[in-house]
Amino acid sequence: MRINKFLSSLGIASRRAIDKYIEEGRIKVNGVIASTGIDVTEEDEIYIDKKKIETNRIEEKVYFMLNKPLEVLSASSDDRGRKTVVDLIKTDKRIFPIGRLDYMTSGLILLTNDGELFNRLVHPKSEIYKKYYIKVFGEVKKEEIEELKKGVLLEDGKTLPAKVSGIKYDKNKTSMYISIREGRNRQIRRMIEKFGYKVLMLRREKIGELSLGDLKEGKYRELTREEIEYLYSV
DSSP: OBHHHHHHHTTSSOHHHHHHHHHTTOEEETTEEOOTTOBOOTTSOEEETTEEOOTTOOOOOOEEEEEEOTTOBSSSOOTTOOOBTGGGSOOSSOOEEESOOOTTOEEEEEEESOHHHHHHHHSTTOOOOEEEEEEEESOOOHHHHHHHHHOOEETTEEOOOOEEEEEEEOSSEEEEEEEEOOOOTTHHHHHHHTTTOEEEEEEEEEETTEEOTTOOTTOEEEOOHHHHHHHHHO
């Protein structure tokens, strides 16, 4: 099995993270620095950062929903010592976030040690929508709302059509819900800023049919079996 898929299946990290470890020369297989795409088996000796990996283990899979606060990094660790989403969850498993939320964006984020589910949900062909609540300074025009729905031309290409609902205007501020199924860096902020508006608040409310509900900011819970099955179904 390809090394990134193999280590991901053990709950070490996502395939993308494993590929990065390989590029950084942090993984050795049978005493030799690993190269991208090599095949490995349970019989191989694999070390990450000089720590031996138990290749024959089957780790219990865990799945969490977190209501991420502001100023928390969507990562497993940070070399600058900033608090990460992993720091907020008590578990002895090596979990990692599925996708990202900006440092100054709050809301729903999923964490797991299930590399297969991670790859399904972050795959470019994934059709799962993420719903955000946004508040901006200024009154967003109707024609700009229509452009959001059709796709906004950004520096890295035109976005896919977004769903827009719940538009409200109050004292020179606009609030609304925007749903997208892409995962570009800071995408919603860039879409709004393209029209010259300042984002005052951004919170992710839903991933597909999974909703924050009454989960308070900074708190987390385990996903139900039905929720896990739903995520695999999409």
